[in-house]
Amino acid sequence: MQPASMLVGGAWVDAVAGEREDVTSPFDGHIVGTVPVARAADATRAIDAAVSGFERWRRTPAHERAAILMRAAALADERAEEIANIMSGENGKSLVEARGEAGRSGEIIRLSAFEGSHLYGETLPLDANKGTGFDKIGFTIRQPVGVVVAISPFNYPALLVLHKVAPALAAGNAVVLKPARSTPLTALAVAQCFVDAGLPNGVLNVVTGPGAEVGDALVRDQRVRKISFTGSTAVGEHIASIAGIKKMSLELGASGPVIVLDDADIEAAAHSISLGGYINAGQVCISAQRIIVAESIVGDFLDALTPKVQAIRVGDPFAADTMVGSMISRGEADRVTASIRAAVATGARLVTGGEQDGSIIQPAIVADVDPYSPFAQDELFGPAVAVSTARDVNHAIELANSTAYGLGAGVFTNNIANSIHAIREIESGVVHINWTQLWRADLMPYGGMKSSGIGKEGPRSAIAEMTEVKTVIMHGTPWTQNQ
Ligand code: NAD
Secondary structure, three states: OOOOOEEEOOEEEOOOOOOEEEEEOOOOOOEEEEEEOOOHHHHHHHHHHHHHHHHHHOOOOHHHHHHHHHHHHHHHHHOHHHHHHHHHHHHOOOHHHHHHHHOOHHHHHHHHHHHHOOOOOOEEOHHHOOOOOOOEEEEEEEEEOOEEEEEOOOOOOOHHHHHHHHHHHHOOOEEEEEOOOOOHHHHHHHHHHHHHOOOOOOOEEEOOOOHHHHHHHHHHOOOEEEEEEEOOHHHHHHHHHHOOOOEEEEEOOOOOEEEEOOOOOHHHHHHHHHHHOOHHHHOOOOOOOEEEEEHHHHHHHHHHHHHHHHOOOEOOOOOOOOOEOOOOOHHHHHHHHHHHHHHHHOOOEEEEOOOEEOOEEOOEEEEOOOOOOHHHHOOOOOOEEEEEEEOOHHHHHHHHOOOOEEOEEEEEOOOHHHHHHHHHHOOOOEEEEOOOOOOOOOOOOEOOEEOOEEOOEOHHHHHHHOEEEEEEEEEOOOHHHHO
């Protein structure tokens, strides 16, 4: 186990005050590494480095930026197994899931490099504006915003770091990354790929430490032009309240609905929900949390879902047959257990699962859930689904829209009219027909409505939000004078 350092100005450094802390396995508590504990002074130092890194990077042609990113992508591919092991160690997710996540890293970087080579502008048809003739030419150019602060959560410690860092760098920005306190080692291993690929000093900086102190210092700094945050709605609201005038994308929490209508393929719906409700121990913003089933088929649906959920193997993240590992901490597992107990105490029925052993929870199905109760309305972020019933498609959509959130939704139906109705009416950033919301192609626009946030990720969307459009007007001799 190597003590890790932070990345500031191209150097691997300790915190200014010299503090360090352990990173531990949420599964068995063993120490997997140590990292510096950054404070506000470290945040300022990282932004200083990013400001000078940006001066060089913004003058680096797109083809040179793309070449460096392509080398970083190749390194991320080469190191995928090593990164997966680091991730399982500090996050507790199964090695199978970690391999899946690490295996996407190279592709996210490549997709970003491609989009960073397509910073097109447009020509403006100024003569269509009354009073303007052919004497002027107008067009737009896209330029990087400058310093981007990327703040990421624990649940996908490589993927969600790369969905910020790769598009930001591809577009010519400098970045200060603050990864989740519980999963800094994955972020540092990912950053190493960019350094080894030849990224100039200061263009990517990584500070590890407490969100409240380091995050606040980064968010408040007036030299930062864009904040790209993924995390809880509470922290997102706080960031929005202190950031000042900056571009901002906030990818926040959810309580994702899945509708199963009476004309759906019940077996297919149950299969998809047995994945979508439990992958990553339910710690996914697009987890299938609220299952809203047509009254007439709820018995058959539960009969189909129960054995599939019981077949999910949970346990030691590194065991070959483990599909789902531990939650991020014992405290989080205690919180989910308490939520399930509170739901059952107020009339819901535990169909299966819910037993807790340290930070592991057996995948649970909770039925007869009041769709307006906290168990449905609040984000659970754990391995359980809440099953409620709906009278018809309109009632199901009403329930789907009944929470503060709107990130992802799934609808199971074989009726085209119902599909179209649901696509139009569901308040959600992404809608899936005949799959749950737990599905993402890295290139697609991805982001929420309502309290699930603002802005979209996915390389093309992220680059649009990490660049400024500059309008240019060239004034020539008035046209009429030349006649
Ligand atoms: P969190 O909000 O606790 O932390 C996220 C990040 O914010 C961490 O790096 C943390 O250190 C930092 N932070 C904490 N306080 C801060 C402050 N005052 N200023 C700036 N930064 C601060 O979230 P988490 O527990 O790591 O992740 C789980 C949450 O993330 C869930 O709510 C989940 O839905 C959400 N999430 C959303 C998406 C999405 O795409 N919408 C994806 C993944 C996770």
